[in-house]
Amino acid sequence: MRNGHLMLLPGLLMLLLLPLGAASQKASASQSLTDSTRYCPANSAVFNDTSCRCSPGFNSSSGEIFYNGSERCEDINECGPPSVVSCGKFADCWNTEGSYYCTCSPGYKPASGARTFRDESENTCQDVDECSSGQPMCHESTICINTVGSYKCRCRWGWEPKPGYQNRQPNTTCEEMSFPTWTPPPGIKSQRLSHFFERVQDLRRDFKPALAQDTIQHLIREVDELLETPDDLEALPRSEQHCVATNLLVGLEDVLRTLSQALPNGIMTFNASAGTDLSLEVQEQGHRNVTLSSNQVKMLLNWDVAHESGDSGRSVVGLVSTPGMGKLLAEARLVLEPERQAVLHGAHKGVLRGVSSVLLSHVISAFMSNSDTQNLSSPITFIFSHHSVTRGPMQKVFCVFWDHTPDGYGHWSTAGCRMVATGDTSTTCQCTHLSSFAVLMAHYDVPVEDPVLAVITYLGLGLSLLCLLLAALTFLLCKAIQNTSTSLHLQLSICLFLAHLLFLTAIDRTEIKVLCAIIAGALHYLYLASFTWMLLEGLNLFLTARNLTVVNYSSVSRVMKKLMFPVGYGVPAIIVAISAASRPLLYGTPTRCWLNPGKRFIWSFLGPVCTIFSVNLAFVLMTLWILKSKLSSLSSDVSTLQNTRMLTFKATAQLFILGCTWCLGILQVGPAAHVMAYLFTIINSLQGFFIFLVYCLLSQQVREQYGKWFKGIKKTRAESEIYTLSSRAMSDASKPSTHFTNLEAEGSGHTS
Template sequence: RHADLKRFSAHVDVTTDPVRQTGCCLYSRFHSLAPIVALTPQRLLSDSFLRTGLGAKGEGCALSALEDSRSSLEEPGSHGCCPWRVHSPERVALPPASLVLTPHLSSPPPPDSRAPCPAGFLVLLLLSLGLAAQNLRASASTASAPPGCAPWCPRNSVCVSATACRCHPGFSSWSGEIITSPADSCADINECGPPLAVSCGKFADCQNVDGSHYCTCSPGYGLVSGATTFRNESENTCQDVDECQQKPRICKGRSVCINTLGSYTCTCPPGLELNPKDPNLCTDVDECSSGRHPCHSSTICVNTVGSYRCHCHPGWTPLPGLRDNQNTTVCEEVSFPIWTPPPGIQSQHLSHFFERIRDLRRRFQSASAQDTFKGLIHAVDHLLETPGDLETLPRSEQHCVAANLLFGLEDVLRGLSQALSNGSLTFNSPAGTELTLEVLEQGDRSISLSQNRAKMLLNWETVQGSADSGPSVVGLVSTPGMGKLLAEAPLVLDPERQEVVWETHKDLLQEVTHVLLSDVITAFLSNRDTQNLSSPVTFIFNHSVTPRPRKKVLCVFWEHSGNGSGHWATTGCTMVGTRDTSTTCRCTHLSSFAVLMVHYNLQEEDPVLDVITHVGLSLSLLCLLLAALTFLLCRAIQNTSTSLHLQLSLCLFLAHLLFLTAIDRTEIQMLCAVIAGALHYLYLASFTWMLLEGLHLFLTARKLTVVNYSSVSRFMKKLMFPVGYGVPAVIVAVSAASRPRLYGTSTRCWLNTDKGFIWAFLGPVCTIFSINLAFFLMTFWIVKNKLSSLNSDVSTLKNTRMLTFKATAQLFILGCTWCLGILQVGPAARVMAYLFTIINSLQGVFIFLVHCLLSQQVQQQYRKWFKGVTKTKAESEKYTLSSRAVSDASKHSVEN
């Protein structure tokens, strides 16, 4: 066997003389003998083998060589074929019959004995190899075979008896399963090859191993269970593996994976191609450098990932109807837009202005666009600073000139900006005109343009527009002198705003007039479609005039009309907030015209009422504070009624204080709404405590005995705080949740009258007034019966009289006041307004008068406090005089 040959060849050193031993003992021939080295010595010496394998001539040589090798193992010598020295070396341990052959070069053979028998060497070599292999197998079998077994069983077999062996499963021999000849061997059975091919099924391959086999799914397929091998077709569950779902992605970058049966394919989108070094990766195709682009000669090819675009040269713009940065873009050089004067207006000064514009147009070059911008601004400033005969034109014609300037300036600035490269441009003229312009590439950030008197905030979508591509332009120009031409321009409020204004101010609204608070500014974009912007634009105006509290500030824009003129309009523009010298507006369109602010005048309120309110509320606050301190510190009157008076005084004090200091704080809408909500709660709480006072008076009148009065006190202590503060809180919470935007008006931080929201206050007030009126009538009836049944000298009668007086005063002070407020309609509105203002502002004075100054117990307490203060002051003065006397006496004694 080949294995035996290899083991034996490790111990055999064969070296031949290339001159004298030509072709006789080559080492390569030694290796070619591997297929027959398994022959045993008996077969080598058999007659049939010698005759058929070596021929007649080699038979004698083989026998002679064999006999000589056996008789002279230890003696060096030469034999017929080749000179050999046969010995057993000490450096290698071999089985007993092993022979090692080395050429005997020290004593070369004589020339006449070179090769008398041609096959002698082959016979000797085969004999030696067979003996060595046989001895090796015998040695191994003898060492491992149990007694009674054949010692010559080959590898991959098991002993059956002393004369037979059986191959292991998966192996076979020449003679079958049972081996009876030592010359047989057990070889592996290839189950995967014919004729015993094993079927692994569809999409699977058979893999042979020593003594066995296994099946695997073909590449691109896998078992459902996730295993890697199986035995036969019955266990085959191979199905296609979707490589496109693997993580990480097998197709890299922007390549698209397409799954196929047993495989996959990576494809590239247009503009990309597969990388030759990595077939799973798509790389960009540079259409510009490869020359595969159809860009017009008026454009520059710009390569992008997966595509390309054609960009106009600096100072060039796309032809009308075409877009920049497209594959089909065709450009022309930027030209100065045509600006025509307003028709029908005769003005020499205006004619000079348009002559300067035509001169700028003739000399315009895209490379010097910035100089043209400056010349244009100077021309506009000269016209506005020295209007000349424009001042003599009628107002309507002046408005037409202003509209023409606004529209033409916007159109020319937009057109000339296309000749600018990306970046910013800022120019401030000596006359105060400011130009801020920015050319931007595509992006998604917010854009801000700032000037000394204005600021504009907008996002990229608003600047670019859905139909634009490439660089976009956003600009802002402020012209202080434009306001002269726009003086007394008409103002048109949108119907909804006009209705709100009329509903809010009613009789206070005079003829609407307006005054410019800020400079006229013009905003222009490369996006010409500014009628309905995707997102609003925010403007922040700085103005030197501070709006007065009773003035309404409006954010307006100049709306062009068909006759070449126009008017101020408010549609689409809202005021976010105003504070001192700054106002913020938000508009959903630009209309290619100016955005500015105006305000309209409201009729001033009666100054007498204003003085009465401030003086009366100030006096009322002082009296309420004194009353609250009295109710809190006077021990002689501490009872349930005093607790009710104290809570009422505190609520009215806070309500009047907030009304006096914050009712006009309408600058910040959110703050105004909070103030309105707080006033709503405090006044409702005051009326609720009034209701509790009326209930307490009624219960006290019914039960004048001490026992009954004590039970009334216990009942009121449990009831008053949850009702006094809880009921108003519930009403305000429901109102704020249902109509949060109706807290605060344009002139007052109070409830809005729109949609009847004012009844969130008037409804509870009318209900409380009705209940208090019922309590008063019942209390009056009870007191009348008590007066008729009691002696006038009894103290209870005196207390009841005082109780009746307090009930009457309480109803008048706390209930009738707001009835007068509701009656402020018709011809008597002015009278009712005076009565309401006087009585309402003096509520604190009435409470202090009725519950403090007219109470004998409180009067006694005041006298006690006054005496205590006077006594303390006298003692302090006496102590001061004594100290001075002692000091003077001490000083006099020292001098003596």
């Protein structure tokens, strides 16, 4: 029994110790939690008893969970990169510590009534109409116009901004509009013009913004009457008539631009008995495309162009047609842009005899409320209707504008305008600025060439073709002289022969534009190839002269053989390919199948040519210097002296062969231009003759080969003659034998 009780003691002891163990474990866990809490930094919490985790909206440098006690949990900017939050359209994001919120942008308010929201799905921002808020947003002299997210203050109809208060939102202040100043041109005496400006001053004194339509109608009528019967204006000198026209065009445009601001929205037309016509459109926000018609002219533009002035809302577009203005602008000068002048004048040679122009359309003026219309973002299209006209072979239609100078004078110009299409009764133009426009037809005489120069050109090129052909055959057939120099001579002769032949036969074939462009491209390539081979000739000449003083020349000769064909034919091909790819339409002119000088395209030929003959001139001068030094050091060896002198003569002749004489073309200016033209034509048309003379006739080896050929020809001719004589002799000898046989036959017959 006692032993039984003793056995129960350990069990009871275990039961008593269990609560103590649980309490001990609970105390240990509590101690661990306390240590971990003390271990984690601010804006973080304990994670798995051994680490810390940043609270939502915060992050540490090592990540969301970390173990290092020196880490810090810093705020995440949800409104900026890399954590970009989308609040939606017309809303702004605001960052807070550990979070963010969204609000509507200024000028917008939430339709839900909530001041803040969290993401794009809760966005209900909409525009606030500041003009109906009940608060005075604009000055009493202006009208408030609501815009998306904001508002504008615009002058009332018939009012204009005070000086210094233009576009100063929201403090724009306006005053009642006054008639703009318009004074007559100084120094011109005319009763009709004086009477006209008296009537303009009457309109100015009586002007009221509310009566703007009536004032514009009276003004159009006054201009119409002045242009219908100009009377003493037509007796003025042409320069003064042009000055009056400039004053009328510019002044009328300025007055109408100002007065139209007092008109209500819509399209209005004003016309007078003699044909002067005004079409206006005034809109707050017009249609995208606008079309105005006035008499025989139609104008098409994009409404956005009219809004580019930064005006407070209303825009005006106007078109004025003044048929009588042509009387004052008769015989006005036409100034063309360089590329169009080149198209008109055409040929690269000859003298322009004269230019005259005839107005085909009415003179029109286009204007906007925006006065700065010199560089519009998109072109304005004008369609002019005119009487049926048949153009002659030397007549061209141009879209022009009246370009006036500060002193009041002016001339017709094509700058900024281009012709889109033209027919017998209408012409379409596009211009990148606004002014006074018209369509005119320019008539010009055919450029007259000097007949003596033409004869010299054809005779010289004909002789050169013959000499180049003989030279090419010599270089091909004369094996005794075939070397690197001969290969250069042969390629130069071939390129020049083809270029001269194509020039003589096809330079005037302008009937088919595509064919003419191909001919121009071929001439461009052949002449550039000729000059490239001239450059290689100059280099070879210099190296040959240098060989007199340098022993090792074989390596240079090998390099020349490898590079001359890729350079001679490859370089001009690259130049022509780049030129054709960049400006393909400038190959061919109306009168010549050659490069159009417009847009400086001619420099795609002149640039390489000037470079080549400059380098060749340097090569020739260095060669002559080397030969001079060689001559001074020579002994009395007659044969060597003669060879060196012959080389000196050839080096001098290279000035003509290597194209250095083309610099005479640049000197055709001033009093000596005529003489230089003759020298240029004579020397350069005989370039093939110089090649045949220097490389063939003056070469001893070639002359010896010519002698062998001539001897061979004589021998062949002599053998042919001997053969012919022997044939005749044999024929004559055979005739008696035949006769004898016949006689013998006859004798046999008688005997029998």
